Amino acid sequence: MPIHINLLAEAQAAEELRRRDPVKRAIFIAISLVAVFLVWSAAVAALQMEANASYTGVQTGIDARTNAYSHVMVDKRKLDLDMARLNALKKFQAARFLQGNLLNALQEATVDGVQLTGLHLEQTYFLAEGTENQTNDDRIILGRPSTVKERITLHLDARDFSANPGDQINKFVATIAKEPYFAAMLDKTNAIELTSPPSSPMSDNGKTYVTFSLECHFPEQTR
Numbered sequence: 401m402p403i404h405i406n407l408l409a410e411a412q413a414a415e416e417l418r419r420r421d422p423v424k425r426a427i428f429i430a431i432s433l434v435a436v437f438l439v440w441s442a443a444v445a446a447l448q449m450e451a452n453a454s455y456t457g458v459q460t461g462i463d464a465r466t467n468a469y470s471h472v473m474v475d476k477r478k479l480d481l482d483m484a485r486l487n488a489l490k491k492f493q494a495a496r497f498l499q500g501n502l503l504n505a506l507q508e509a510t511v512d513g514v515q516l517t518g519l520h521l522e523q524t525y526f527l528a529e530g531t532e533n534q535t536n537d538d539r540i541i542l543g544r545p546s547t548v549k550e551r552i553t554l555h556l557d558a559r560d561f562s563a564n565p566g567d568q569i570n571k572f573v574a575t576i577a578k579e580p581y582f583a584a585m586l587d588k589t590n591a592i593e594l595t596s597p598p599s600s601p602m603s604d605n606g607k608t609y610v611t612f613s614l615e616c617h618f619p620e621q622t623r
Contacts, residue, residue, distance in 0.1 A: 477533070480542065481533075484542075484545060497523070497550075497552060497618075499521065501581060502521070502554070502581070504581075505579050505580075505581035505582055506519070508579055508581075509572075509575045509576045509579040509582070510575070511568050511571050511572045511575050512562070512568070513560060513561050513562030513563070513568045514558055514559070514560055514561070514562070514568050514569075514571075514572045515558060515559045515561060515609075516556060516557070516558045517557050517558055517559055517611075518555075518556070518557030518558075519554070519555070519556060519557075520554075520555040520557075521552070521553075521554055521555075522552070522553045522554075522555065523550065523551070523552050524550075524551045524552075524553075525548050525549065525550055525551075526548065526549040526551070527546065527547075527548055528546065528547045528548070528549065529546055530543055530544045530545045530546035530547070531543035531544045547622050547623065548622070548623045549620055549621070549622050549623075550620065550621045550622075550623055551618075551620050552617075552618040552621075553615055553616070553617055553618070554615070554616035554617075554618070555595075555613065555614070555615055555616075556613065556614040556615075556616065557611065557612075557613050558572065558611070558612060558613075558614070559609040559610070559611050559612075560572075560598065560609055560610050560611075560612065561607050561608075561609045565598075565601055565608055565609050565610040566598045566610050566612075569594070569598060569612050572614075573592050573594070573614065576592055576614075576616065577591060577592055582616065585618060586616055586617065586618060586619075587617045587618060587619045588619075590617055591616065591617055592614055592615070592616050592617075593614065593615045593617070594612060594613070594614060595613045595614065595615050596612075596613060597612075598610040598611065598612045599611040599612070
């Protein structure tokens, strides 16, 4: 029976022993893990750089929109103030007292034997101060605008030349009260008042008359 001799048996055994050496295996595994960690760290760093770039872009966009919003709010506050002033002017224009209409109405309110000798229109104004706008965080609390209370009183001086001076005074008051302009414009209570009793009889060119004065009250208006 032939005998086989493996001349490489010693080298093969040494190689097998080297392969099975736990220290070398641990070193190999450690090197592999370090390599994987380095690759993973590089990937994470790349993703982080990409995320930072995206965040910077988003933040830049937010800042730009924030600045634009601030400018818009400033412009809106200015617009609100201008609109409030414009509305106040329109209101004042629509409600202003027209003296031409008053004079025309007086021409229509006439009574035989009564002569209008004087007219005085008294317009008094009372100012109520307003409050400024206030800012609460991003919310604007509009203040109260200044207002003016208008009080108008019409003073009339007249003479009664009727056959019995003084008899036409009440009729003259009633005529004024019924005239369409005064009926619509005068206060609903105490619209026309006799300020004092008629004067003593006086004479002018042989005509006897008495003088009297009236006050016509218009309702108070807030402008």
